[in-house]
Amino acid sequence: MKRLFPHPYLTLTLIVLWFLLVNQWKVGSLVMAIILGTVIPLLTSAWWPDRPRVKRPFSLAAYSLLVMWDVIVANFQVARIVLFTPRDKIQSNWVTVPLDLHSPEAISLLAGTITMTPGTLTADMSACGRALLVHSLHAPDPDAVRDDIKARYESRLKRIFE
């Protein structure tokens, strides 16, 4: 059973995704979804050696709602900077964010969150994978950006994944 379904959650996700794509309920689609959900994890299992572990799935849902809200706020802030801040007054800065997280899934989720939220964008990672390079569109105070990221997102992700 474990050999046939190396990643049960991936299988489940693929089945749901297939139904979202097909957009209607048919038995044939279910068969196709189950075939794809079995074959794709088997073929790609070489690239997924471990199962990602989520300790608190419900906190993850709350976290995605928080991120959704921040994405909308982010758009207003970026729009204001783009439209009304004079060109030479935009103070862009690089910010180094040292990571407390260890699980790769949590780190990539953090990097994605940083990109989607107010005025910040993940640009690179250190070669050892212990720090993120973040570019901030308008940040007179880079340390405040770093503290905000660590307090608002990283601590929550740490609670969810570790």
Added chain:
Amino acid sequence: MILSYALGFFVGSIALALILNLWRLFTAPTVTDRILTLDTMTVNVIALVVAYGIWAGTGLYLEVAVLFALTGFVGTVAYCKYLLRGSIIE
């Protein structure tokens, strides 16, 4: 009725955005800017296709939008990968 006016406004602004993108594509200072502009154009075209789907009142155009989203992303990553590593598939 009001919705069709709003749709007209939406399509108009997306069209204007695409013209701005085209302008940027011709005057872009770096190659990476061109990739970014192409990526933005893909996203704008998805918005245009979805808006047309609303106007036509069918869900058929959403599949076009799905395909555009998929190929646009793969295209952007392929361009960047080529500039980063010198080859796309290693």
Added chain:
Amino acid sequence: MTTALALELFLSAILFGGGIFALVGSYGLLRLPRPMQRLHAPTKATTIGVGAALLVSALDMLGQGQISWQEGLITLFLLLTAPISALFMAKTLILRGEADPNLPDTGTGKPWATLGQERPDP
């Protein structure tokens, strides 16, 4: 009657805002002076433009009594891929030296992954 009108007004407002945001994203691409700054505008503003169109499409279908799930799929896909394309473009900018050159220190003793020879541990 009034609920239909309210829904239509609501949808129109979303479309109006979405159109403006999409326009701002593309305008920012032209206006912002530095390459790294230009990355910010389209990744965020344009995504909300598409998001608005998709939300209106889903609600409009719902108003006609049909449920459509593909909008959710496209939104999910765009939200997942936008950070990845942005990351790739930022890495390209850094590698080609087109980003702002004064990169800060990593604080870990190793260089940034794009500039260093070794890859981060998976």
